[in-house]
Amino acid sequence: MRDLITVQGMVLSVMPMGEYDKRLVLLTRERGKITAFARGARRPKSPLLAAANPFVFGSFSLYEGKNSYNLAHASLLHQFTELAPLQPGVWYGFYFLEVADYFGREYTDEREMLNLIYLALKALLRPGADNALVRAVFELRTLVIQGEYPDVFCCQNCGAKENLAAFSRAAHGTLCTSCRRTAGDAQSLGGAALYALQYIVASPPGRLFQFTLAPKARDELCRIVHTYFRAAVDRPFKSLEILQKSL
Numbered sequence: 001m002r003d004l005i006t007v008q009g010m011v012l013s014v015m016p017m018g019e020y021d022k023r024l025v026l027l028t029r030e031r032g033k034i035t036a037f038a039r040g041a042r043r044p045k046s047p048l049l050a051a052a053n054p055f056v057f058g059s060f061s062l063y064e065g066k067n068s069y070n071l072a073h074a075s076l077l078h079q080f081t082e083l084a085p086l087q088p089g090v091w092y093g094f095y096f097l098e099v100a101d102y103f104g105r106e107y108t109d110e111r112e113m114l115n116l117i118y119l120a121l122k123a124l125l126r127p128g129a130d131n132a133l134v135r136a137v138f139e140l141r142t143l144v145i146q147g148e149y150p151d152v153f154c155c156q157n158c159g160a161k162e163n164l165a166a167f168s169r170a171a172h173g174t175l176c177t178s179c180r181r182t183a184g185d186a187q188s189l190g191g192a193a194l195y196a197l198q199y200i201v202a203s204p205p206g207r208l209f210q211f212t213l214a215p216k217a218r219d220e221l222c223r224i225v226h227t228y229f230r231a232a233v234d235r236p237f238k239s240l241e242i243l244q245k246s247l
């Protein structure tokens with residue numbers, strides 16, 4: 001008799017299998033990223049019909065097999081069905097899931113990542129949401145959680161904490177006015193974008209998506225974060241390609 005375990009988490013991706021089944025990738029608090037099969041989930045009257053969809057948060061009861069899990073039942077906390085009709089918002093959402101899948105591993109602690117995705121999806125649903133800003137916050141904070149983020153609190157050349165005026169990906173952080181020439185890829189950094197970088201790295205999770213930026217500072221922040229993020233990952237993301245085509 002196999003054991004039934006219950007995990008808290010969310011559905012990152014769903015693949016149809018055979019005629020009636022689905023293969024799910026789940027990000028969970030207790031087991032990290034795992035694969036689970038939802039037998040019969042494509043039948044119209046299946047009790048797993050609602051649970052076996054991307055963006056679903058809840059608790060999942062699973063039978064543990066040798067190499068994978070079988071979903072027995074689920075109780076849903078949040079389905080994010082409001083996201084589906086939002087264009088291009090829903091593609092930002094799929095991108096966040098793909099990034100979580102990229103970094104997720106079995107048996108790692110995914111609580112912070114789960115919380116970040118939940119907050120980022122909520123932020124996309126706000127009326128008038130600045131999706132590009134939500135994406136930049138999500139990308140940089142993901143790198144913070146993964147421990148691969150730039151130092152934006154002092155000059156990477158001389159250690160000064162003041163007059164930070166540029167950002168260099170190669171130097172992994174900020175540079176002061178005297179040292180900005182030491183990095184060939186240094187980009188100018190205005191005060192608002194600098195403050196936003198520091199805020200995203202250091203603020204408590206619940207406050208992450210609670211600020212706005214004027215368009216110029218927002219574009220500066222996004223450019224810096226996207227360039228840094230792209231260099232930190234070793235493959236393109238499919239959902240990002242779709243997102244860019246939809247803009």
Ligand SMILES: [Zn+2]
Pocket residue numbers: 155156157158159160175176177178179180
């Ligand atoms: Zn310096």
